[in-house]
Amino acid sequence: MTATVEEQFEEVVAHDRRIEPRDWMPEAYRKTMVRQIAQHAHSEIIGMQPEGAWIARAPSLRRKAILLAKVQDEAGHGLYLYSAAETLGVDRGDLTNRLITGAQKYSSIFNYPTLSFADVGVIGWLVDGAAICNQVPLCRSSYGPYARAMVRICKEESFHQRQGYELLLTMMRGSEGQREMVQDATNRWWWPSLMMFGPPDADSPNTAQSMRWRIKRHTNDELRQRFVDMTVPQAAALGVALPDPALRWNAERGANDFGQPDWDEFKRVVGGDGPCNAQRIAHRRAAQENGAWVREAALAHAAKHPRFAPFSAPNQPDSGRPKVQSGGGLA
Numbered sequence: 207m208t209a210t211v212e213e214q215f216e217e218v219v220a221h222d223r224r225i226e227p228r229d230w231m232p233e234a235y236r237k238t239m240v241r242q243i244a245q246h247a248h249s250e251i252i253g254m255q256p257e258g259a260w261i262a263r264a265p266s267l268r269r270k271a272i273l274l275a276k277v278q279d280e281a282g283h284g285l286y287l288y289s290a291a292e293t294l295g296v297d298r299g300d301l302t303n304r305l306i307t308g309a310q311k312y313s314s315i316f317n318y319p320t321l322s323f324a325d326v327g328v329i330g331w332l333v334d335g336a337a338i339c340n341q342v343p344l345c346r347s348s349y350g351p352y353a354r355a356m357v358r359i360c361k362e363e364s365f366h367q368r369q370g371y372e373l374l375l376t377m378m379r380g381s382e383g384q385r386e387m388v389q390d391a392t393n394r395w396w397w398p399s400l401m402m403f404g405p406p407d408a409d410s411p412n413t414a415q416s417m418r419w420r421i422k423r424h425t426n427d428e429l430r431q432r433f434v435d436m437t438v439p440q441a442a443a444l445g446v447a448l449p450d451p452a453l454r455w456n457a458e459r460g461a462n463d464f465g466q467p468d469w470d471e472f473k474r475v476v477g478g479d480g481p482c483n484a485q486r487i488a489h490r491r492a493a494q495e496n497g498a499w500v501r502e503a504a505l506a507h508a509a510k511h512p513r514f515a516p517f518s519a520p521n522q523p524d525s526g527r528p529k530v531q532s533g534g535g536l537a
């Protein structure tokens with residue numbers, strides 16, 4: 207008896223094999239993947255802004271070169287991810303529109319301001335550190351193009367985490383004022399970093415379906431715990447205090463107990479009312495408008511040299527879901 211497409215899909219997922227763009231998939235799976243990959247891509251691109259603000263003010267040429275490379279990596283992450291989303295039949299121009307009109311979200315963490323150069327170090331240490339905890343399991347996502355993009359992204363995130371930590375180690379060996387900057391930045395970024403794992407499991411209704419589809423491997427609370435346990439010894443080695451009076455080792459559990467972030471603040475920031483939401487979107491919108499001539503020129507060039515088309519025009523008949531040619535190749 208031949209298996210139905212649904213059965214084949216379930217079997218591939220259950221055996222930890224990959225779903226590829228031309229495979230049949232349930233519409234709800236496709237929609238969930240588009241949303242997840244698009245939100246991730248938007249986060250990478252918006253995430254360039256808080257640290258990008260310090261490139262011109264970095265204290266040395268070396269720090270400027272490192273920061274420039276890091277911010278550029280984030281742009282690359284966004285581009286791999288928009289490409290992965292396009293394999294599901296959406297258009298990246300459309301996704302950008304959804305970002306700048308507020309129809310799609312990005313990680314709440316990037317709506318907080320960067321007040322000193324220590325923030326660059328703390329973002330590398332805590333924000334990229336939390337991103338690694340979230341993203342390493344995604345290298346085994348059931349959706350092939352996303353899983354493969356995550357392998358390279360994770361390697362680069364681990365460079366980001368180390369560059370941040372190295373900057374903080376240097377500052378902690380500096381003046382009293384520098385140590386205070388590091389502590390202040392840690393105090394401001396700690397709780398928003400814990401929010402990066404999403405709401406507590408009890409308030410995360412989609413987790414079970416995402417786990418069944420193998421697009422999520424661990425729950426929000428599991429990942430948050432892993433991040434806290436990883437970070438506590440790093441904070442001790444650095445000589446900074448984590449701003450949580452409830453934080454202590456629990457020998458029975460073999461893990462740290464810790465307090466909960468302010469989930470009302472999380473909801474406000476996700477809902478658009480964080481300290482920098484309007485500014486982040488305004489910058490992204492301006493970049494999109496200022497780059498219009500580049501996209502037009504690329505399309506005009508592609509029309510003359512179709513073999514080298516860099517991308518297809520939004521809403522053109524040839525954009526969207528990859529088509530299978532009679533020879534079996536992708537159109």
Ligand SMILES: [Fe+2]
Nearest residue numbers: 250279280283
């Ligand atoms: Fe990234």
Ligand SMILES: [Fe+2]
Nearest residue numbers: 280334363366
């Ligand atoms: Fe990063």
